[in-house]
Amino acid sequence: MVALAVVSGATDAIGLLALGGAFTSVMTGNLVILGVSASSADGALAIASGGAILAFCAGCALGARLAGLPRPDDAVWPRPVTVGLAVEFVLLAGYAVGWWVTGAEPGPVVTQVLLFAMAAALGVQSSTVQRFGISGMSTTYLTGTLTTVVMRIVAGRAREVRSSVEIIVGLVAGAAAGAGLLLVAPLTAPIVQLAVLGGVVVAAVVVGRRR
Template identity: 55%
Template sequence: MSDASRKRDLLVVLLSLNSGATDAIGLLLLGGAFTSVMTGNMVLLGVSGAQGDGSLALHAGTAIICFVIGCAVGHRLAGSARPDDPVWPAQISRALTVEFAVLVLYAAFWMFAGGEVSEAGALGLLALNACALGIQSSSVQRFGVPGLSTTYLTGTLTTLVMRLTAGKPLRDVQLSALLLLGLIGGAALGGLLALRAPVVAPLLQLACVGTVLLASRFLTPTRTSATATTAEVTG
């Protein structure tokens, strides 16, 4: 694996940390629904029907719908993987910039309200968070790397267990382990802020995505270098 690929993987781990933090904040502060774990939200939607809990149904359903919208937006912006893609395609940064803008909107509203919003306000902020993670989830798929995900981590855990059971060396499961640890660590940090300092909790999410955007600039080929590479190939 190249040095650039290793750096890309570390940035994706940072995005998984953002997923964990955003999910924890959604569960603790924004109505008790997930913002990236749509399997969990589908279960919550079913449970809400059994319990007759309209509020839970509304929150879980809103999160699912907004995540789907975010996925569609992310795919439109980032596109699909191509054989000639660089390690970090510029389209991914474009999609993550939109995610960052959505998180800025949510953070501004939350912090202006002093971390205390009405039920309707919490539902709106949950919707923004779910949309942001939908964008993140589909844009990461542009890498076209199997197992590289920041939201579908049940599959990552399954892959890790299967590889360890098959006797694969630790280096073959290192990335999967880091993604899972990133998710858990993000949930721990997000949960801690949500309980101890809720007003500043969104800063963790902004820091994660903002750092990824800044660092990815060093992995994204400039127009000049891309043109030079094309000239070398055609020449």
């Protein structure tokens, strides 16, 4: 889950900084950006934020179809989760190819296509992890996770927040890595996403076969 949060952070940072100024997983932020674009009559921003919302929803629907609902006989890591994440990897690989072909400088149309591909990928991830059936579990939208951390600390239950804090730190670290690569070596920006997500999928396949 921490590794998937790293993927989310890197993807959001790249979308926000290099692909139209919209988020790929933070739909609350995109809804705000969509409202701002309406007031400022910024058509490009409206397309970026509105399109990202639609792509994310489509990805969520696809992930839900692939992963399904939690079942009593589920393994610790259900196989449908691996399938969903493999589809996410394909979407991110498609974005990476487009990024590399354009020399990390996509034109306006390609920029939107790449942004929407990444938003769809994180939509798949968001709904796929729900197969674990853990209330409040998320690797993309973490406002609720942060709220829970604060509430439990205030209630004197700080020992219960370790996993949530690790996921939050993973998101921040991923965003820092994605933004850093954009600044120093733009062509390498997709590597963080592909390497980390690919590692998760490979590990899941290996563990699944052993069991």
